[in-house]
Amino acid sequence: MKQRLIIFSFVLSLLIMAAKFYAYYLSGSTAILTDALESIINVVAAAFAYYSVYLASLPRDLNHPYGHGKIEFFASGLEGVLILLAAAYIFLHATQHLFATPTLERLDLGMYISLGSAFLNGLMGFYLVRLGKMTHSPALVADGKHLTLDAYNGLLIVFALGLTFFTKWIWVDAVASIVFALLMCWQGIRLVRESVAALMDETNPAVFNKVIDWITQHQKPTWIDLHNLRIQQYGGDLHIDCHLTLPRYWDLGRVHDEIDDFEVTMGKVLPTEIEIFVHVDPCLDACCSHCEITDCPIRAHQFSNKIEWTAKNMAMNQKHFNEIKLV
Incomplete structure (x- = not known):
């Protein structure tokens, strides 16, 4: 599904890029050239995104025990670098034409093409972001x-x-390019x-x-304590490590079953x-003060109060106790 969608995005970007360069050829507008150059990045990014999604879908192997998902982060960073390079070129080109008086023609056609591509x-960008967040891609x-971002640029x-077109203020064409170059810088830095x-x-x-x-x-109640929780992302996949405290009087078979149940429960947290x-x-023994097992045969002292599990104490590599000092 993801690969087919990116192929569609690649083909669409190619068609839009061709239309924008045609509009620039007819009009000579720096703003349209800005839009067309930005479309080149769309094409290159879509091609690399396809490769990264394909590579991320490959199964784990001996050389990649956690899979190939991190290539998607590299693809995202590369797209950010390409945006920054394009923004730098657009900024230089626009500043050179800021005080010039180029001949602009067929601006009406440029408006139609820019509006359609926007x-x-x-539409495509909204769907890709939505699907990407759902699949953690x-x-x-x-x-x-x-x-x-390209759609905003089109507008x-x-x-x-x-x-x-209506005022004959030629400088507006260059100023619009400079403004968008700054917006591209912000987006590129954020992606990187x-x-x-x-x-x-x-x-x-x-x-x-x-x-x-x-x-x-x-x-x-049998999950007496959970700490040292760590979550790593490998593209759309997750790797979760944690320490789980269970009753010490349980036999190995019951501990194994409880861990299986815990893993099944955790495996449903996200659709990936x-x-x-x-x-x-x-x-x-120090766990007794917050242990909620009512029929514990080895309880050393009475239950005092439940400790709330939070992002801070679950990330720490130490058990939770009611005392101020953690052991």
């Missing part, structure tokens, strides 16, 4: 955001061309920053909090492939 790019999200171009953060396994707060909410909603590694800790 509509198509906006950074490549789809990046490609969708880029198309959405800006239409406004600039309309203003130039997000890509680098993901490649360095920076915690995604939205995903982390969603996992914590899911755990607390399905928490069982999730790999879960659980390290089991035996309970300590």
